[in-house]
Amino acid sequence: MGRAFEYRKASKLKRWGAMSKLFPKLGKIITLAAKEGGGDPDMNPRLRTAILNAKAENMPKDNIEAAIKRATAKDTANMLEVNFEGKAPHGVLIFIECMTDNNTRTVANIKNILTKHGGELLTNGSLEFMFDRKTVIEFELQEDMDVEELELELIDAGLEEIEAEDGICLVTGDYTSFGTLTEALENMNIEIKKANLERMANSPISITDKQQEEVDKILEKLDDDEDVQRVFTNLA
Template sequence: MGRAFEYRKAAKLKRWGAMSRIFPKLGRMITVAAREGGPDPEMNPKLRTAILNAKAQNMPKENIEAAIKRAQGKDAADIKEIAYEAKGPYGTLMFIECATDNPTRTVANVRAVLSRNGGELLTSGSLDFMFTRKAVFEFDDDGSVDLEELELELIDFGLEELERDKVPQESGEDKPIVRIYGEYAAFGELGRALEERGVAITKASLQRVPNMPLELDDAQMDEVSTLIDKLEEDEDVQVVYTNLS
């Protein structure tokens, strides 16, 4: 989505972490994963991923354990995962993934934010051919892993692409990382293969990758970033995927 956007994103997540605003979102992801696949992370790749991402945001261990326990309660059964499709300014397209116990409230809130910021909801299925689901993993590029060897080894586990990148930090320095893209259905197998090879995964997710990425200028990007920020301020919204390059 561009370096400026990633910097803003990193700064916002740090503020959320400090204010514990992001923890309820992470907790819902853990609860939903534990409800669907069981409370044992070793046997539940989705839960293992949710815990990994929670730890990356410094979520306390007791919060994680409490979220897993909530999966056994009656309230957990009311939480539903819903994805809304939307159009934003300048031809941007969005998948807005939510976890909610009240879809009526959530869709009303999402529609209101979109309408106030130059966007609108689309009919479900409108963007199916604009995005591809991918398994995405990241780890620090600290030189401890032979990337050429790793790439060859992971092809049999669903690897499609391995790339080096740099993620802006609030300190002003860029952190080098390695990003791996794999087949959607190979998420669990690919993640396990990385773990077995001693790779310290820092982020893992099932993402919607745009088939035709869109380029915007800085002013346009700032406007779209504001819309995404507003959407993700809603406690029911887990993540927003866009077609931005």
């Protein structure tokens, strides 16, 4: 089983599980995509992908439309994407992706969470080479689809790996191939269920269950923060 499937399985844990936390986070992604590229998903690939991911999490249509409309609101004028890098106990490295309209607040919150639980905030760029940034696209494998044929069709679009399990197909490529891979699948009339840029640790580590409990406290607090979008670690 490949790394992409392991990341997909991990994402099904309680982190990101509560809709009360998830929908506002997804809404921010939609709003920023609409703000930067316009509110028409047919003309804005990033917005189209954000909507697909929101629908995959059962985000109501009204919420999606409201998030698009917020792109023109005054309070979104200063919204930007920022990343933070940190260290948790037991050698666990953390890469945190945020979306915020107040960077000072976000920095203070992230630093407080880390230091309060035995971690520390690192200088940006410290972990850049500890994670590989990958495109991961998920879709349902139909009966008439042949995985080997799909692989041949997608190689020129930047495919690195394709895996199928339990009727779900995952396509993985370098982060620079996000656009070409999604476009290739759309041209093949394949309905994409989810599409994301993942950060995969290139030297994953293992820790004990007790150590995991300590680290989980930090991860849960980070995911509870309204500005935090996604959290990646070097855990196996």
